[in-house]
Amino acid sequence: MNLSERQQKILDFIRQYIEEHDYPPTIREIGQAVKISSTSVVNYNLDKLVEAGLLERTSDVSRGLRLRDGARVLEAAAGRRRGIPILGHIAAGQPITVFPESVDTADVLDLATDVVGRAEEVYALRVQGDSMIDALVDSGDLVILNYQKTANNGDMVAAWLTDREETTLKYFFLEGDRVRLQPANPNYEPIIVPADQVEIQGKVIAIIRRVG
Amino acid sequence: MNLSERQQKILDFIRQYIEEHDYPPTIREIGQAVKISSTSVVNYNLDKLVEAGLLERTSDVSRGLRLRDGARVLEAAAGRRRGIPILGHIAAGQPITVFPESVDTADVLDLATDVVGRAEEVYALRVQGDSMIDALVDSGDLVILNYQKTANNGDMVAAWLTDREETTLKYFFLEGDRVRLQPANPNYEPIIVPADQVEIQGKVIAIIRRVG
DNA sequence: TTGTACTCAGAACTAACGTTCTAGTCAAAT
DNA sequence: ATTTGACTAGAACGTTAGTTCTGAGTACAA
Known part of the structure; x- marks a missing residue:
């Protein structure tokens, strides 16, 4: 079945309207948007769209419209x-x-x-610098972190150094009462500080890099 | 501001109803679901939800409800x-x-x-092997590709070698009538084949790695 | 007690909105 | 020329649905 220009317009308007309002338009609103004075004409064309499988209607229900998958596929191409x-x-x-x-x-x-999983507190940071290059984390990468205050040895963490007032991305190792923050780049030295001067800001759970 | 049990129920019902119908419920439908006989009471509580910043209403519009971000955040905790x-x-x-x-x-x-961007044809592949290790792509990583038949020099691509019947992940270089597929690992040799024996399957646009 | 704020119920009112009926236009088929 | 099918117009009708008004119960503080 082929759609008339009007029907196409109606479909587009419904999509746009829902996008904007989160609820479907009324017949009269559609008519106004597509320059149809008669509600019966809109009604007629809506039924046509139902026939074409692009729309579902619930009778006697105000705004009882819903786009069907076929129509949404077109929508997907439009963005999401x-x-x-x-x-x-x-x-x-x-x-x-x-x-x-x-x-x-x-x-x-x-x-x-x-x-990301179902983690509760997830956030992302963009990496600057190359100290984790051997861990395949490059400058510009996006690291996804789970917000947590503790970490296990070997975890890649974002750590806040209270005395330096800095946050850095390193491997975490607790050694006695001190913490070693180990870069993954031989050009950088590990940072070793008392455990009470380190605050874990989160643990890296994923790395995302855009290329091209 | 604190929500009464009724208001919480109403909010839940609206969410569920929209989920199911793709359009919001009417006041009377809400009343029925929450066991409120009076439309004015529903109306009253809806206004309370608006005050609480969880809902928006459009007056004189049937089903003129929309959940606000605050309400959606709670929803996020519920799964999505x-x-x-x-x-x-x-x-x-x-x-x-x-x-x-x-x-x-x-x-x-x-x-x-x-x-992923707004690309039309996107898919993902899990990487096996370490030939791209110097490009910070490790075995086990997920590469996101845009499906395309052509590539520019230097692009990281998935290439199908027709004679070997293999697909591999390499840097792409067109050199005359031949194609050089360059690994990013000194332990591997570049693959050089006639251009007509290579089919680009897609270009890498992002790399995702889960850790921890 | 009295007053105030908050919540609830029921009913009535009015606007919104889907439905239906009659009728007209136009092009293609008979 | 007539008929048929697809589409459009306008108006009227009746249900749906948001709004508002009256009244009342409860809790809490002055």
């Missing part, structure tokens, strides 16, 4: 995206793995939840 | 999460940057859109 399919593995060493042809939609990476 | 606040920069070299105390909510990382 929820998940990324994980298509498989890729060889970065000796090339071995075969590129899978079929998209396994079961394996979908939901950036928001899969990467 | 959209954005991660970017709190600032962190020093990984010489520690310089001060950790900001105030959360600048303006700077929010929406993983879905900010990292």
Whole structure:
């Protein structure tokens, strides 16, 4: 089935209206927006959109409209995206793995939840400097941290040095009553300070780098 | 301001109702759900929720309700999460940057859109092998690719080698009628093949690594 | 007690809104 | 020329739904 220009306009308006208001428009609001004076004409075209599978209506319910998936796909192209399919593995060493042809939609990476998890207190920091370069963390990378006051040895943490009034990104090691903050770059020396002069600001749980 | 049990129930119902219908409930529907016979009482409590900053109302508009951020935050705790606040920069070299105390909510990382962008065809691959280690891409990392058939010199790409029937992750360089696929690890040799034996599967636009 | 603030109930009022009916236009098919 | 199908217009109707008014119960402080 083909959409008339009016029907296309109506659909667009509904999308835009919902985007703006968080609830669907009334028939009269649609009519006004698309320059249709008659509510029956709008009603007629709405039914056409239902036939086309792009819309659902609940009768006798004000603003009883909802966009269907077909219509949302178009919307997705217009901006939003929820998940990324994980298509498989890729060889970065000796090339071995075969590129899978079929998209396994079961394996979908939901950036928001899969990467960050359900952690309560998560925040991000942009890295400056290269002291963690051997940990494959570069300047400009975004590190995702879970806010927590403690850490285990070997964790990569954001640590606040109370006496220096600085925060730095390092590997954390508790050694007796002192803390060693170990960079991952031989050009930098570890920072060793009394344990009571270090405040853990959070532990790195993910690293994100944009390239290209 | 504290919410009464009724107000909490109303808020929950509105959330649930919108989740289910994609449009907000009417006052009478709320009343029925929360066992309030009088529309004025519902109206009264809705106004309280507006005062509390959890709701917005549009007067004289049917179903003119919208949840505000405050209310959505509670929702986030219930499972879904959209954005991660970017709190600032962190020093990984010489520690310089001060950790900001105030959360600048303006700077929010929406993983879905900010990292991936508005690209049309995006997918992810998990990396196996260490040939890109000098590019700070480790085995186990997740690379986000934009599906595209072409690439520029220097792009990190997933390349399909037609004769070997392999896909590999390398830097791309077109040299005359041949393509050089350059690893970022001195232990590996570049792959040089005729251009017609290489199919670009996509270009890496982001790298994600989970740690901890 | 008295007064005030807060909450609730019921009913009535009015505007909002979906539905339906009649009728008209226009192009393509018969 | 007539018919048919797709679309449009306007108006009227009846339900839906937000608003408002009256009245009352409760808790708390002066």
